[in-house]
Amino acid sequence: MTSPTTGRLCAGRVVAVTGAGRGLGRAHALAFAAEGAQVVVNDLGVGPGGDGTSAGPARRVVEEIAAAGGEAVVHDGDIATTEGAASLVTTALDAFGRLDTLVNNAGFLRDRMLVNLDEDDWDAVMRVHLKGHFLPLKHAAAHWRSEAKAGRPPVARVINTSSGAGLLGSVGQGNYAAAKAGIVALTLVAAAELARYGVHVNALAPAARTRMTEQTFAAAMAAPGEGEFDAMAPENVSPLVVWLGSAASDGVTGRVFEAEAGRITVMEGWRPGPTDDRGARRSPAEAGETVRRLLAEARAPERVYGAS
Template structure:
């Protein structure tokens, strides 16, 4: 057991399996009290069960950690409010929110249904916004009452959100939205003593094992680069008091690799000083593109 997060109260959504479970266990091993949130649904978001979250709580308690389960649907307004209330009622405070919950309904865009689009956007994008909104309201209340806040939000984006993924238009759009939401939240929450960062992890989970079965197979020996536990140390550090100067950042993380993603920023530019004519722009655009870096290829293209 370590003490990097001793005394801190942490919510982890989607914490019963994969990355969320690894995060919850890692925080508990560093002294945090953990709210293990999971609705207990299957990979496509159907069904619900309290069993998986309760199992993680029992595992944390088995090594002397402190945890409670919360089975709320974080993509519902009431469920997100209940999530924050659970932390405050169980442990008296909230210091860290790790937004991780999600599921997949993969399909090529030409075959993607409205329900499949709505469901994935809801669980990933609204499932990040709603907990952040209720957590931020709690932290704002603490500051207004004269208290001191040193809080963290860690969101979960994806390489699919940063560069796209064939067959995952709904997921890619939601994860790109999370990247943008992270920037806005970092700017808005700073006044309350809250930092907001995001990760784009790569690991072997229920959501990735089908798409990357060959590359993500566990090695017979040596370092398992795709183990979910490889991602959690960065998440735990971002949740600690040590990270208070870091906000509005996106980290790609997998295996032993940590990368700060630069994101969108202005590149080559031409300014005529007056309105362009459409016919003029062909050579201008070609010249600008010749100076710009090639875009990262879309996954699966």
């Protein structure tokens, strides 16, 4: 009998999505399932600031996938712990026998201006975003390395979730912006280190209406009028994530993309700009003169989000 998923982009693939109970993660999980993937739906069900837990959001997504004829299981472990991240991988292996794609998406906000930002709020946001990307990536990569060494080279994919805040900065979000910038650097290192094992690693900076954005950027995230294109719907971002998570994205690794509405942009990171090498040490005044001249030749930086 022909599988009902045959011919779909992710037929036969197993995908784990963190933070998949709501917002972008939910949209990604549903989109992968619609393309034939079996999905591990991770979510702790915490509040917008990381408070409380609930199994409800992840369970409801699994039920949605099953109602549409797909296959999914709940993972309710804390992926910012070694135990929780390791069990994300073992859940996929126990339920479906393999793991092909990891989408790191979990996160929450604790926004403050820097002078009002508590150490606990810094640590909590760094933990869920940066550590919550590192640990699942580490354990998935260890599994794929073992597969490669056993003569079963994977066609593995990782999609990390950065943000425009991490690429440009965002006023009032120093902790979040720093974590999301760190995710970009982690992506570049992972892509370089894991290529030999058949693992592609990319990052995405999405813009969409979620619990994390609908209040912070209320005007930009407002729902459209009846019959108008909903530019900020999370579902607009998921097609790129699904493609990057599929075998069709062969050769695309170490890249950062922006995605919102109907727009996809390849981001180009730090590259050497104007330079001056005099072959000798400068005085501080001479260094300043050189910098002023080079800045006059350089492109102006993009504006930080929220800057006046």
